[in-house]
Amino acid sequence: MKFENQFFQTFEDTKKNFLTRVNPTAVSRPKIIGWSESVARDLGILRTDEKLTEILSGNYVSSEMKPYSARYGGHQFGHWAGQLGDGRAITLGEINHLEVQLKGAGLTPYSRQGDGRAVLRSSLREFICSEAMHGLGIPTTRALSLALTGDQIIRDILYNGNPAPERGAIVTRVSPSFIRFGHFEILSTNQQFDELKKLTDYVIENFYPEILVLNLNEKQKYAEFLKQVAVRTAQMITGWMSVGFVHGVMNTDNMSILGLTIDYGPYGWVEEFDSDFTPNTTDFHQRRYRYSAQPQIALWNLNCLANALFPLIEDKDLVVEALNHYQKRYESVYSDLLSKKLGIQLERTEQDSQFLTRLFDLLHATQVDYNLFFRHLSQDRIDGHFFEEIKNISYKKDFESTEQSGWYDWIEEYGARIKLQARPDYLQTMKSSNPSIIFRNYLAQQAIDAAEKDDYSLIEKYLEELKEPFKDRDLNHDPMAQKRPAWADDKPGCSILSCSS
Ligand code: AMP
Ligand code: MG
Numbered sequence: 200m201k202f203e204n205q206f207f208q209t210f211e212d213t214k215k216n217f218l219t220r221v222n223p224t225a226v227s228r229p230k231i232i233g234w235s236e237s238v239a240r241d242l243g244i245l246r247t248d249e250k251l252t253e254i255l256s257g258n259y260v261s262s263e264m265k266p267y268s269a270r271y272g273g274h275q276f277g278h279w280a281g282q283l284g285d286g287r288a289i290t291l292g293e294i295n296h297l298e299v300q301l302k303g304a305g306l307t308p309y310s311r312q313g314d315g316r317a318v319l320r321s322s323l324r325e326f327i328c329s330e331a332m333h334g335l336g337i338p339t340t341r342a343l344s345l346a347l348t349g350d351q352i353i354r355d356i357l358y359n360g361n362p363a364p365e366r367g368a369i370v371t372r373v374s375p376s377f378i379r380f381g382h383f384e385i386l387s388t389n390q391q392f393d394e395l396k397k398l399t400d401y402v403i404e405n406f407y408p409e410i411l412v413l414n415l416n417e418k419q420k421y422a423e424f425l426k427q428v429a430v431r432t433a434q435m436i437t438g439w440m441s442v443g444f445v446h447g448v449m450n451t452d453n454m455s456i457l458g459l460t461i462d463y464g465p466y467g468w469v470e471e472f473d474s475d476f477t478p479n480t481t482d483f484h485q486r487r488y489r490y491s492a493q494p495q496i497a498l499w500n501l502n503c504l505a506n507a508l509f510p511l512i513e514d515k516d517l518v519v520e521a522l523n524h525y526q527k528r529y530e531s532v533y534s535d536l537l538s539k540k541l542g543i544q545l546e547r548t549e550q551d552s553q554f555l556t557r558l559f560d561l562l563h564a565t566q567v568d569y570n571l572f573f574r575h576l577s578q579d580r581i582d583g584h585f586f587e588e589i590k591n592i593s594y595k596k597d598f599e600s601t602e603q604s605g606w607y608d609w610i611e612e613y614g615a616r617i618k619l620q621a622r623p624d625y626l627q628t629m630k631s632s633n634p635s636i637i638f639r640n641y642l643a644q645q646a647i648d649a650a651e652k653d654d655y656s657l658i659e660k661y662l663e664e665l666k667e668p669f670k671d672r673d674l675n676h677d678p679m680a681q682k683r684p685a686w687a688d689d690k691p692g693c694s695i696l697s698c699s700s
Contacts, residue, residue: 200244200254202292202299204265206376209401213394217270217386223257223289224305224315226367228349231255232655233326235662237333238343238373242294255371256346257289257304264292268307269377272385273452274503276487282385283452284309287317290377298377299343303369316352320647320692321700322368323658325463327646329372331638331665332460337438338431339460340374345658356699357691366651374459375406380504381452387507396511399424406457421511426521429501431458433528436497441536442634443469443569445490447479448698451500465696467640469569470683471594472562478640480697494533498525539632540573542625543616557609565602566595568682570637575674577629581614583607592682634668636679640694641687 210218229252239246253259260266268285286309290300302325303317322345332339348367355362378398386395403410403424410423435458439446446453447465455461467478474491482488488496505518512518537555538545545551562572571592575585586606590598598606617625638661646657664679672680687693 200242200248200251200261200294202261202264202294204263204292205296206293206298206401207265207267207290210394210397213397215389215391215394217382217391217394217398218267219270219308220265221268221289221307222260222266223301225258226256226348226350226369228347229253229256229258229369230347230349231344232347232650233323233342233345233658233662235326235330235341235343237330237666238341241341242297242299242343242373244294252346254291255301255344256348256369257301260291266291268309269382270309270385271379271381271452272388273379273381273450274384274500275450275452276482276485277499279384279388280450280452282309283311283381286310286313287315288372288377297373297375300372300374300377301369302372303348303367314352316348316350316367317369317700318352318354319347319366319368319650321464322370323647323650324466324643325372326370327643327658327661327665328463328466328638329460330662331668332438332444334666334668335438335442335634335637337442337444337460338435338458340372340377340455343371343373345370354699356697358697358699374455374457374461376402376455376457377461378402378456379452379461380454380456380500380507381450382456383504383507384451387510392510395507399508399511402456418512418514418517421508422514422517422521425501425505425508425512425518426524428456428458428504429522429525430528432497432501433525434458434532435460436494437529437532437536439493440490440533441540441632442637443490444637445469445476445478445488446493447477447482447488447696449488449493449496449500451503454497454500454504456504464700465698467694467696468637470639470694471566472559472569472572474559474563478695480695494529498522501525536632539628541613542577542629543613543620554609554612557605561602561605561609565589565593565598565606568592568594570634571674571680571682573629573633574635574680577626577633578674579626581610581617583610585610594682630671631669635670635672635674635677636664636668638665639683640692640696641683641690642679644687644690644692647692 266289270284288302289304306315326342326345329342346369350367351364352367353362453462465479475489477489575588
């Protein structure tokens with residue numbers, strides 16, 4: 200494995216360095232239990248490569264690597280939290296212009312009170328979900344491998360005073376960059392404006408090179424950068440909303456400057472439709488990061504980024520102009536996605552907005568599984584039988600008569616619109632926007648429970664299946680294409696999660 204260190208070298212001499220050299224701490228019995236062949240191909244590495252397990256568990260650092268952790272800050276749950284940083288992530292270097300980073304590889308200068316480690320359950324969830332998001336076509340960091348460390352670490356999963364030993368693990372994450380909004384915020388807050396400029400120029404040059412050919416003056420260049428980050432962020436959020444993904448911890452230190460889904464923690468998927476859903480128990484009261492709030496929160500976070508970049512832009516109008524692109528892009532992409540999900544062309548009319556409101560109200564009132572609803576809708580002609588399917592994918596025992604008639608009316612109107620408006624290939628379009636499978640939390644929990652007992656087969660199975668989430672499946676029998684089973688309703692990890700990881 201041949202590593203380069205472009206990012207580190209560019210910033211090595213920077214005064215008050217915000218990247219710190221640190222080696223991973225060795226682990227006792229490393230074992231790779233998850234492997235993404237497609238990421239390995241991107242990197243040009245083989246499972247049989249020499250010293251692979253040692254490298255991906257932090258036990259071997261070659262002379263060409265310059266492992267480091269990065270300093271960043273962040274707004275957490277609406278408040279400036281000051282300096283955070285890679286408390287347990289260590290970047291080994293770059294391969295094929297992709298950063299290779301070990302998460303859970305031991306203490307770093309930014310570990311604060313943490314132990315620098317990560318448990319198997321959260322690592323498995325990050326490993327598979329990164330690859331599942333990629334399968335869904337949603338911008339994300341990737342994951343190459345999941346390794347057990349062979350060491351135990353202590354966690355209090357429910358934060359109720361019951362700490363217990365758990366298996367430690369390391370995910371090897373891969374991304375063009377792991378730079379977050381928080382990298383810019385900490386430099387700006389500390390008034391390190393030279394470094395702020397240098398970092399911004401680095402990101403533009405390497406990840407937004409199209410800005411450089413626009414012939415802009417300095418201020419316009421940085422405003423254009425803010426605009427393009429806003430646009431990429433909007434694109435990512437529409438992806439989340441489309442498939443009911445709830446990140447759970449949208450702090451600015453968890454916002455990628457490349458508009459990638461990053462830092463998979465207590466995430467979840469909307470199952471029984473509820474726009475207030477959040478899987479994160481730490482956020483139960485405020486529900487700041489609930490499903491329906493994600494688009495506004497992303498904008499709030501972009502405002503933090505704008506504040507951080509302001510010393511480079513120094514022009515309020517340019518900033519406002521740049522940020523306006525977020526809403527514009529979000530609305531146009533999201534409404535296009537909804538049209539695709541339904542197979543009809545939605546317009547910005549009062550009638551269409553009511554049609555959608557009725558649908559979402561019904562999904563909520565009758566607790567219908569969000570993704571399965573759209574997938575069943577994509578299967579074939581919609582007629583009276585469709586109501587039976589809706590009942591099967593609902594979590595509610597009995598529908599009230601108003602709910603039943605509400606559905607009959609909606610189905611009738613939808614059927615009429617399909618007849619009138621749908622293109623010949625509309626079912627294909629719908630299927631490619633409505634996944635038949637997603638990485639539900641209960642599936643993750645099954646893989647975790649098995650892995651805790653040394654059975655790693657589900658990791659491979661889920662990784663394989665989730666590569667093709669839009670493929671045709673037997674919706675009546677395929678076990679992965681079903682709603683959450685009742686046994687999982689109240690089991691920790693299957694629907695709701697704490698931040699403990
Ligand atoms: P997260 O909520 O996972 O995004 O983490 C927030 C911050 O806490 C980041 O700076 C992490 O690096 C840090 N952190 C989380 N867990 C640990 C740990 N076990 N050891 C050290 N730092 C951690
Ligand atoms: Mg984080």
